[in-house]
Amino acid sequence: MPTVTRVRKQLAADGTHWHIEGVCTEDGTHYPRAEVATRIDRGEAWFSSGGGAETRIRTIVSCPMPPCSASPYLTTAPEHTAANNLENLPRC
Numbered sequence: 001m002p003t004v005t006r007v008r009k010q011l012a013a014d015g016t017h018w019h020i021e022g023v024c025t026e027d028g029t030h031y032p033r034a035e036v037a038t039r040i041d042r043g044e045a046w047f048s049s050g051g052g053a054e055t056r057i058r059t060i061v062s063c064p065m066p067p068c069s070a071s072p073y074l075t076t077a078p079e080h081t082a083a084n085n086l087e088n089l090p091r092c
């Protein structure tokens with residue numbers, strides 16, 4: 001079960017925001033966003049860890065910042081703590 005502890009951000013094509021380019025797991029391995037989305041859609045369980053709690057990562061069609069079309073995209077629902085929200089993890 002891959003556990004993500006850091007995220008890598010990239011500047012969106014239109015320069016208006018930074019979004020997730022990929023993630024890094026607890027052993028420091030970097031995975032591009034598209035690879036993680038493919039693996040989650042195949043049924044793998046990926047978790048985001050922060051603030052002492054884990055939450056499941058899920059895929060969404062595209063980056064939630066319109067009109068950004070980065071797709072597919074990854075998200076988490078904040079549960080109990082926002083510290084494990086993917087967007088809030090430390091950078092890698």
Ligand SMILES: [Zn+2]
Pocket residue numbers: 012017018019063064065068069070
């Ligand atoms: Zn975006």
